[in-house]
Amino acid sequence: MSGTHTEKYEQQRREAIRSAAAVFAEKGYHGSSTRDIAEYMGIKQGSLYYYFKSKEDALTEVCLYGMQDYVERMNSISSSDQTFREKLVATITSHITKYREKNEALRVYNAERLYLPESKRTRLKELGTGYRQQLEQIFAEGIEKGEVRSSIDCQFAAHAVIGMCNAWGEFIDRHPDMDLFQLIENCVDLLINGFKQTENN
């Protein structure tokens, strides 16, 4: 891909993806027009098609973009040698702060990816599945080390963490004044206590 295009092109293309992310995040995929995106970017509508083959293509790119470093952070968390608790804290922190960093692309991924046709969703699904599996693995290790009670279903646990983070993500997006530090602490507290080893279990 790089090599076939000039530096300027790639730069503008990234800009286009970011613009699409911002607009989709605000108005939703179907609620956004290509003119909206172009205007946000400061070019004319028709010129968008120099960077995207179609509006759907734009959505695909935004979703991929949104997942990428999200997944990368999980890779590094998962492969580190922290304890279960530390890894869980890191995961939650990473996930929630991404929303505060206004990572519109991730929100778009969560809210709009289902509008993509199956064929364009395969790569996205792989990324999502990869993320979840690493989180499951963290829980599995937690059970091994006795930090998590063995009755916990790792799949359930992973989904629950992700779901809760996304829910809070949406929330803080609409409440910009919220104290993230306190929120993360509360989440960690809830989840750690909810999953941890108990005397009689």
Place this chain on the structure above:
Amino acid sequence: MSGTHTEKYEQQRREAIRSAAAVFAEKGYHGSSTRDIAEYMGIKQGSLYYYFKSKEDALTEVCLYGMQDYVERMNSISSSDQTFREKLVATITSHITKYREKNEALRVYNAERLYLPESKRTRLKELGTGYRQQLEQIFAEGIEKGEVRSSIDCQFAAHAVIGMCNAWGEFIDRHPDMDLFQLIENCVDLLINGFKQTENN
């Protein structure tokens, strides 16, 4: 409202709301056309306007409809004389099973209400706030009775429960074979343990 219209009209109107809910839930608000809704209902596109002033009006009605008995159930749970645990179980069960009963209206409320202009959202906000406050109250009582540790922030707790239920709701909607009983049990387990009184707290 009632009184000016015949019985049949009201009946058809409810049918129109349910149709709109079904279509919005499947395709999203902007992705749905008024023709889609009319077709789903078995009437012609123009006839919809006999029941809705506009498409936006339809969304408003759907969201209200989606919230109504959801909130009502919470009213009866909240005012019953069950224990904290029982109330939490009832809340989660009510919330999650609503999704399995294909309560499309609730999904639409969660996913699309933000497309409504502020003015049309006031009543919805009141309902949502009411729901959350009752849930907060349940936690407050849990703390009083020593079933929940006092360090828990009731607002946080309520939001967390709602967020998690919605997340699972979306999930089971895409996984129709999932075992709801097990899921609810896992949720209850996580939340009860996550919030409950501990020795040193």
Place this chain on the structure above:
Amino acid sequence: MSGTHTEKYEQQRREAIRSAAAVFAEKGYHGSSTRDIAEYMGIKQGSLYYYFKSKEDALTEVCLYGMQDYVERMNSISSSDQTFREKLVATITSHITKYREKNEALRVYNAERLYLPESKRTRLKELGTGYRQQLEQIFAEGIEKGEVRSSIDCQFAAHAVIGMCNAWGEFIDRHPDMDLFQLIENCVDLLINGFKQTENN
């Protein structure tokens, strides 16, 4: 088809087909815009889609319309009990006068049908083939009765007649003052002499 729509609808639809025929005939399929057609018909662009599913659909209908009574006339000629010469005269007359009657639809069929996807062309092909085969049959009879020399290839003959008529059709369309009577006579003369039995053949 009839029965599902009102009388007015069918009437307007026919009007739409005629308008499309006129516009396509003048500017070609790709050179015509749906706005052109609508304007010609005296309605607004968007309203066209009440009568056609797409521009391509309009082309299909025009082509079918153009072939229909053209083929019907051939049916009646072919099944009459005229002599070979009379049938040939009738065919040529019918074909050429259709162009003078400003049967734009037939011109469109000839010039633009290849832009239709294979799937939409089957019915058209059948009609065209039917027409040609009846003409071939006329020649076959001519041979039997000794009016056409037996060395003539009926397929070639039929194609030649059709091709020549179309060529003249285009021509007279651009030369509205031309004397059709003389032209038809010349064509008949050429073809009859070209195909007729000779002493040494």
Place this chain on the structure above:
Amino acid sequence: MSGTHTEKYEQQRREAIRSAAAVFAEKGYHGSSTRDIAEYMGIKQGSLYYYFKSKEDALTEVCLYGMQDYVERMNSISSSDQTFREKLVATITSHITKYREKNEALRVYNAERLYLPESKRTRLKELGTGYRQQLEQIFAEGIEKGEVRSSIDCQFAAHAVIGMCNAWGEFIDRHPDMDLFQLIENCVDLLINGFKQTENN
């Protein structure tokens, strides 16, 4: 024209005309994009404008190119000292084989020239008229020498030959397996017999 440009330029320009011919022939004038033409030629869209002032200009050039050696051949046939029959055979053979040689430019001339504005069509008309007049002259000579009956209208005859050849040209273009030799023989046979002197005429 030559003199202001290098050799390479003229070479590339001819290549551009041939490319435009090929693309126009396949998709029609309005159905072709300048990008199609450029791609066919192996250059970029914008670069086409180095060789053509506009798309319309390209069409003009293609039509001229298509007529040129077509007319030249007629010149040499017409000025040779062959018999009427020989000249007719040569004309038909030349015309029909041009289509098999995939002379796209000629097809484009026939199918698309009417899209050009009057002003750009004068030179084309001259060429076409010249061609036809030479063919008329051949018939006139045929009458003089008693090979064609005197009642024949030379204008009609010339048009008829051209029309028939074009019709078959289009046909063989869609039927690449057809036996050209047989076809030409049939055409000659039809036309010679159709026009020749008869006992009683």
Place this chain on the structure above:
DNA sequence: AATGAATGAGAGTTCATTCAT
């Protein structure tokens, strides 16, 4: 000699909405 980037106009199509019947 050729291109990358951009544009403005216009294409086909959809759709919320209206209204006479």
Place this chain on the structure above:
DNA sequence: TATGAATGAACTCTCATTCAT
């Protein structure tokens, strides 16, 4: 109570064309 017919605005997308480099 419901519909057929129409509309106008908006939409996604294409394309001929320009021009600095």
